[in-house]
Amino acid sequence: QVQLQESGPGLLKPSETLSLSCSVSGGSINDYYWGWIRQSAGKGLEWIGRIYSTGSTNYNPSLRSRVSMSLDTSRNQFSLRLNSLTAADTAVYYCVREASNIAGRPTDYWGRGILVTVSS
Amino acid sequence: DIQMTQSPSSLSASVGDRVTITCRTSQKILNYLTWFQQKPGKAPNLLIYAASSLQSGVPSRFSGNASETEFTLTISSLQPEDFATYYCQQSYSAPRTFGQGTKVEIK
Numbered sequence: 001q002v003q004l005q006e007s008g009p010g011l012l013k014p015s016e017t018l019s020l021s022c023s024v025s026g027g028s029i030n031d032y033y034w035g036w037i038r039q040s041a042g043k044g045l046e047w048i049g050r051i052y053s054t055g056s057t058n059y060n061p062s063l064r065s066r067v068s069m070s071l072d073t074s075r076n077q078f079s080l081r082l083n084s085l086t087a088a089d090t091a092v093y094y095c096v097r098e099a100s101n102i103a104g105r106p107t108d109y110w111g112r113g114i115l116v117t118v119s120s
Numbered sequence: 121d122i123q124m125t126q127s128p129s130s131l132s133a134s135v136g137d138r139v140t141i142t143c144r145t146s147q148k149i150l151n152y153l154t155w156f157q158q159k160p161g162k163a164p165n166l167l168i169y170a171a172s173s174l175q176s177g178v179p180s181r182f183s184g185n186a187s188e189t190e191f192t193l194t195i196s197s198l199q200p201e202d203f204a205t206y207y208c209q210q211s212y213s214a215p216r217t218f219g220q221g222t223k224v225e226i227k
Contacts, residue, residue: 045164045207045218060215061121094163102169104152104211110163 002027004095004111011117017083022095022111024076029053033098033105034071034078039113040091050098051078085118092116122146122210126219132227139195141222143208151186152212155193158221159204167206168193198224 008020022034035050049059051069059067063082071078082089092113098105123146133139143153151171156164166175171186181196195202203226208219 044220045209047209047214047216047218049215058214062215098211099169102173104150104154104170106152106154106166106169106211107156107209107216108166108169108175110165113163 002097002109004097004109006093006095006111006114008093008114008116010115011119012085013120014086014118016085016118017081018085018089018093018116020080020093020095020114020116022078022080024078024097029071029073029076029078032100035096035098035107036069036080037094037096037107037110038091039094040088042088043091046091048080048082048093087118090116090118121215122149122213122217124208124210124217124219126208126222128222129220130223130225132225133198134227135198135200137198137227139198139202139224141193141206141208141224143191143193143219145189145191145210148189149210149212152210153184153186153191154209154211155182155184156207156209157202157204158207164207195224 003025005023030053033050036048051057068081094113095111096107097109099108125144153171155168158164168184172184183194185192205221205223
């Protein structure tokens, strides 16, 4: 059973940079897309982007100028960085996996989520 | 971006009721539509993928259908554990977009 676990700071100040990691257990990071989705009261569920095990990325155009993703296959982890934070970035951040053997690659596994609050 | 219009935003129903939730997309997405269930304080859980395929372990009272740009999630006989919020998501193109959610409450 694949499990994903987010880690990182829960409280940041405006203009700071968010760095989150996601540890993958119960399966390999290879040959899958891994992504980040956030959920806030104001905007519902928002897809941030994804990274393939080879390192290729797709980002949401609304966040592209501020976001980057990376992965470490040796540690079975992948990461999110989001800079120039504002209060609007306050949300629960989920790391997710996209299925590899189903057309359209639906999101089939989610982490528990981590609440990130941006406040001075 | 593909726009997702989900309706209703909330509904009240009784145990045993048949419930249908609709998701309309702003363009054709083949069948690349996923339904999730989310309970308070938990991550969303995959129910249906490819518009009508039931995820392993999901009760058969859940079903999905598709017609052009209209997708539906039906719960044939609502059970107490089904009271939750349901979301649709398209995986046809990036950015992957979600519906605004439907909260199913107890009448």
